[in-house]
Amino acid sequence: MPTTFVLNGKSTTLDVDPTMPVLWALRESAGLTGTKFGCGMALCGACTVQLEGRPIRSCVTPIASVAGKQVTTIEGLQSAPAKAVQAAWVKLQVPQCGYCQSGQIMSATALLENNAAPTDADIDGAMSGNICRCATYGRIRAAIHDAAQAIKS
Amino acid sequence: MSSPDPIDESMGAAAPSTRRAFLKAAGSATAIALTIGFEWAGPARRAMAAQAAPAFAPNAFVRIGSDNSVTVIAKHLEMGQGSYTGIATVLSDELDADWSLVRVESAPADAKRYANLAFGTMQGTGGSSAMANSWMQLRDAGAKARAMLLSAASAQWHVPVEQLNARDSVVYHPDGKTQATFGALVARAASLPVPDKVALKDAKNFKLIGRAQLPRVDVPAKCDGTAQFTLDFSQPGMLVALIRRSPRFGGKVKSFDASAATAIPGVVKVVQVPSGIAVVASGFWAAKQGREALKIEWDDSVAETRSSEAMMAEYRQLAEKPAASARKDGDAGKALTGAARRISASFEFPYLAHAPMEPLDAVVKLTAKSCEIWAGDQFQTVDQMNAAHTAGLDPQQVSIHTLYAGGSFGRRANPGSDYIVEAVSVAKAFGADGTPIKLQWTREDDIHGGLYRPMYFHKLEAGLNASNELIAWRNVIVGQSIVAGTPFAAFIKDGIDATSVEGAATIAYDIPNIDVELATTKTGVPVLWWRVVGSSHTTFAVEAFIDEVAHAAAQDPYEFRRKLLAKEPRMKRVLELAAEKAGWSSGPMPAGKGRGIAVGEAFKTFVAQVAEVTVDESGQVRVDRVVCAVDCGTPINPDVITAQMEGGIGFGLGAVLYGAITLKDGLVEQDNFNSFRVLRMNEMPKVEVHIVPSTEAPTGVGEPGVAPLGPAVANAIFAATGKRIHVLPFPKTEAT
Numbered sequence: 001m002p003t004t005f006v007l008n009g010k011s012t013t014l015d016v017d018p019t020m021p022v023l024w025a026l027r028e029s030a031g032l033t034g035t036k037f038g039c040g041m042a043l044c045g046a047c048t049v050q051l052e053g054r055p056i057r058s059c060v061t062p063i064a065s066v067a068g069k070q071v072t073t074i075e076g077l078q079s080a081p082a083k084a085v086q087a088a089w090v091k092l093q094v095p096q097c098g099y100c101q102s103g104q105i106m107s108a109t110a111l112l113e114n115n116a117a118p119t120d121a122d123i124d125g126a127m128s129g130n131i132c133r134c135a136t137y138g139r140i141r142a143a144i145h146d147a148a149q150a151i152k153s
Numbered sequence: 154m155s156s157p158d159p160i161d162e163s164m165g166a167a168a169p170s171t172r173r174a175f176l177k178a179a180g181s182a183t184a185i186a187l188t189i190g191f192e193w194a195g196p197a198r199r200a201m202a203a204q205a206a207p208a209f210a211p212n213a214f215v216r217i218g219s220d221n222s223v224t225v226i227a228k229h230l231e232m233g234q235g236s237y238t239g240i241a242t243v244l245s246d247e248l249d250a251d252w253s254l255v256r257v258e259s260a261p262a263d264a265k266r267y268a269n270l271a272f273g274t275m276q277g278t279g280g281s282s283a284m285a286n287s288w289m290q291l292r293d294a295g296a297k298a299r300a301m302l303l304s305a306a307s308a309q310w311h312v313p314v315e316q317l318n319a320r321d322s323v324v325y326h327p328d329g330k331t332q333a334t335f336g337a338l339v340a341r342a343a344s345l346p347v348p349d350k351v352a353l354k355d356a357k358n359f360k361l362i363g364r365a366q367l368p369r370v371d372v373p374a375k376c377d378g379t380a381q382f383t384l385d386f387s388q389p390g391m392l393v394a395l396i397r398r399s400p401r402f403g404g405k406v407k408s409f410d411a412s413a414a415t416a417i418p419g420v421v422k423v424v425q426v427p428s429g430i431a432v433v434a435s436g437f438w439a440a441k442q443g444r445e446a447l448k449i450e451w452d453d454s455v456a457e458t459r460s461s462e463a464m465m466a467e468y469r470q471l472a473e474k475p476a477a478s479a480r481k482d483g484d485a486g487k488a489l490t491g492a493a494r495r496i497s498a499s500f501e502f503p504y505l506a507h508a509p510m511e512p513l514d515a516v517v518k519l520t521a522k523s524c525e526i527w528a529g530d531q532f533q534t535v536d537q538m539n540a541a542h543t544a545g546l547d548p549q550q551v552s553i554h555t556l557y558a559g560g561s562f563g564r565r566a567n568p569g570s571d572y573i574v575e576a577v578s579v580a581k582a583f584g585a586d587g588t589p590i591k592l593q594w595t596r597e598d599d600i601h602g603g604l605y606r607p608m609y610f611h612k613l614e615a616g617l618n619a620s621n622e623l624i625a626w627r628n629v630i631v632g633q634s635i636v637a638g639t640p641f642a643a644f645i646k647d648g649i650d651a652t653s654v655e656g657a658a659t660i661a662y663d664i665p666n667i668d669v670e671l672a673t674t675k676t677g678v679p680v681l682w683w684r685v686v687g688s689s690h691t692t693f694a695v696e697a698f699i700d701e702v703a704h705a706a707a708q709d710p711y712e713f714r715r716k717l718l719a720k721e722p723r724m725k726r727v728l729e730l731a732a733e734k735a736g737w738s739s740g741p742m743p744a745g746k747g748r749g750i751a752v753g754e755a756f757k758t759f760v761a762q763v764a765e766v767t768v769d770e771s772g773q774v775r776v777d778r779v780v781c782a783v784d785c786g787t788p789i790n791p792d793v794i795t796a797q798m799e800g801g802i803g804f805g806l807g808a809v810l811y812g813a814i815t816l817k818d819g820l821v822e823q824d825n826f827n828s829f830r831v832l833r834m835n836e837m838p839k840v841e842v843h844i845v846p847s848t849e850a851p852t853g854v855g856e857p858g859v860a861p862l863g864p865a866v867a868n869a870i871f872a873a874t875g876k877r878i879h880v881l882p883f884p885k886t887e888a889t
Contacts, residue, residue: 017418020438028393028436033385034378036559037437038510039596043826046510074378089376093368093792096800097233098375099382099510099559124835131826133510133560134233135803137837139796 005066008076018064023047025063026073034074034102038131045130048103049073055110074102081112084150088143096134104130108144117148213266214294215244217302221322221336223250228260228267228276229283230531231371232509232558232565233800234855235793236283238369240291242789243284246361247295247354250335251322257370262533262553276533279566279682281756281853284789288851296351302335305342309333356848362789369793371557382559383514386527388589391516392421394579395440395593397447398429401456401819402603402677406430406449413446423447424582428571431579437593457677458819461608464676465501468610468631472499476629476672477648479658485668488625492616496705498698499613501880502690503813505606505683506599506829511559513572513594519544519580520587524551528573529558531565535640539570543577544585562684562804567604568639600829601821605814606683607633611657611694621706623717625666628657628694633680634673648673652682656691656860661724661754662699662717678816684804685856688755693809693881696751696864701877710868711737711750723784726845727761728752730782734843735763742872745769749868751861758857759784762802764838764865768873774883776806776838776866781858783842786849794854795842801858802840807832809863813882
């Protein structure tokens with residue numbers, strides 16, 4: 001049964017198994033490969049996308065459950081916080097292998113969209129579900145603070 | 154970043170067949186290129202050039218387009234360590250290129266042109282060797298290209314070449330007015346002979362090498378989702394395969410029933426391959442559902458059925474028996490017998506999975522005559538040979554497109570090419586009909602999949618004389634060999650696998666009597682190098698134990714080490730720098746806090762770290778800060794060096810806090826990131842990195858930062874609590 005939802009601002013219908021996780025529907029059916037597969041069990045955050053503005057793990061979210069809702073992926077980031085996050089990621093040279101960074105950026109964007117001035121504890125709370133095996137955590141933290149400053153000024 | 158297509162394919166078979174024809178055609182081409190490489194000359198190589206890429210040499214490292222673009226061809230995998238940026242920096246500096254115009258693309262699999270000079274004749278990445286082996290080769294390639302561009306300008310302007318200068322991809326005439334971009338000079342430059350020898354820059358004239366803020370070439374694409382990993386690579390008609398493997402190492406398929414699997418919509422075919430049963434489907438989800446529906450009976454008659462605890466019990470026994478000598482200075486046995494005081498300890502290290510964020514994957518397109526592979530390939534030559542053997546082809550019929558790897562930490566560099574061979578095996582069993590097939594591992598496949606850092610047991614003894622001087626050191630190491638039974642077995646000499654003892658047999662401390670022995674064990678668990686290889690356990694054992702010895706000698710652990718490093722100036726220097734920057738001598742820390750130090754050398758890079766920890770009343774440990782000093786010779790990109798130290802510290806910390814693969818009755822007890830825990834954001838300490846200025850040849854930074862972290866933290870925990878850690882990972886009650 002096809003599922004219709006709003007993908008990066010555009011109404012989209014994907015004719016896939018309704019139990020298929022959003023991750024694979026995005027990647028293999030919608031052709032958006034920025035969202036990554038890391039664990040398949042909502043343990044690592046590499047697959048993070050926004051559902052109605054909230055970060056979710058797309059690897060465990062059935063496509064049928066997003067019917068009629070707004071899904072935003074790394075390819076569809078438009079908000080000022082999102083742009084500030086991406087700019088800070090480049091400025092502070094956050095990525096190493098880069099594989100987890102789409103998910104990191106999606107989580108960081110959601111944090112800043114809801115909290116313009118996150119503390120370190122806020123960052124721990126919002127970002128500890130996103131694993132980075134290259135351990136770029138220090139730069140991620142600095143980049144979130146940098147993006148928060150950029151939005152403020 | 155362009156797509157990482159190999160140079161000779163981007164030139165295309167349609168390229169004109171002679172240099173003259175090429176240059177003629179180039180006038181109207183949108184982008185023409187000057188190609189130059191190391192070891193250009195030689196009739197045989199010229200002949201190859203004519204076949205593969207007309208008018209241009211095959212062993213090429215740089216291509217300059219008439220559009221002024223500079224494309225550097227990287228022979229090393231970019232897996233996060235910054236190799237693309239480092240390679241481009243070295244070449245572009247000698248070329249005097251404008252950094253903003255530099256792009257990097259991946260070299261094809263071709264050991265004749267792209268061998269890792271540290272590996273001999275084999276193309277591949279590992280051992281933190283990318284910069285060390287490329288340094289002179291790429292400087293030479295860049296300098297020769299620059300010399301030819303200057304010669305072209307000289308001919309064009311009738312000005313002696315000595316009077317010309319180049320800066321940021323522009324050649325300047327001495328008149329102060331005339332100038333030409335590299336792009337405007339490539340056609341003429343390509344017609345000139347390649348100089349045999351050119352002078353390289355004096356280090357003081359480096360513009361890119363050593364620059365504090367030189368951005369990585371791969372960062373923008375890794376911040377907007379466009380960087381292409383193997384997971385993202387697709388071909389028309391591509392299918393996705395998942396393999397169900399034996400739950401025990403060495404288990405074989407006795408029988409299987411695929412009827413339920415083939416009934417799943419999207420499942421195309423179920424095939425048997427040497428490592429198990431593969432479900433080939435239209436996409437991941439169908440393949441996964443199909444795999445879950447497989448019914449397989451396993452034959453465990455030759456499988457490993459022991460528990461890791463039983464293996465460790467055997468290792469403890471072996472440490473009491475004579476073993477092969479890896480180093481013998483003086484007579485440690487006699488010195489220990491005569492010592493005023495003897496100290497002893499043992500250390501236990503678990504199996505560790507690499508768990509790169511991108512689960513292993515490879516795309517294979519196999520026909521009767523060719524095998525094309527797309528992967529985050531780390532051992533191109535080995536993978537080419539193993540793929541050829543599996544497919545029944547010649548290695549020359551196997552082409553490899555190396556894509557970005559989502560981490561590796563050693564996992565993708567394996568002598569058996571396990572996941573590449575699996576992908577080829579699936580394509581072969583599918584019919585070798587040219588259907589592109591992506592083999593995808595899941596996280597569980599990765600955690601269960603073996604090729605772990607081996608489990609090791611270390612027994613250490615030290616002797617102090619009446620003046621509390623360290624006079625004897627004995628270290629017995631027990632564990633599996635990484636290279637035994639592989640094409641790399643030649644690295645085993647006199648019963649010693651150097652990868653088992655590096656960091657222990659090479660102990661830098663000045664001790665008159667040293668005895669290092671190795672007992673090599675055999676188990677059914679496949680093992681592999683893991684970030685920083687032997688030093689992932691040896692540096693822990695040496696640095697945690699020397700701390701115990703210093704304590705027994707009632708000396709400051711930093712000063713105790715420092716005195717023993719009088720003959721090791723580079724190691725001593727990083728130790729002093731880390732201690733100084735960390736405020737080692739600033740006095741004791743408050744109750745519940747501790748400071749620990751450790752130093753190590755790996756792949757000729759020296760790293761010292763001071764860790765500061767807080768241990769609360771319940772015994773929970775938090776690492777607050779790590780100060781790191783590194784000497785990696787000439788710093789090529791300081792920010793990449795800093796990033797690798799930061800990353801090595803986080804990677805190493807996760808391992809000592811949580812990392813362990815354990816077996817019960819041969820079954821791996823961990824499955825995913827819930828049971829194989831790694832470091833997370835809230836656990837990352839503040840890290841400060843200090844780089845020793847140096848004009849020595851550059852050495853690697855991808856791995857060495859991992860080695861001293863564990864013992865520095867363990868020693869800090871001792872300083873805070875008086876408790877030593879002898880079994881890794883740290884006791885769970887002591888970690889947050």
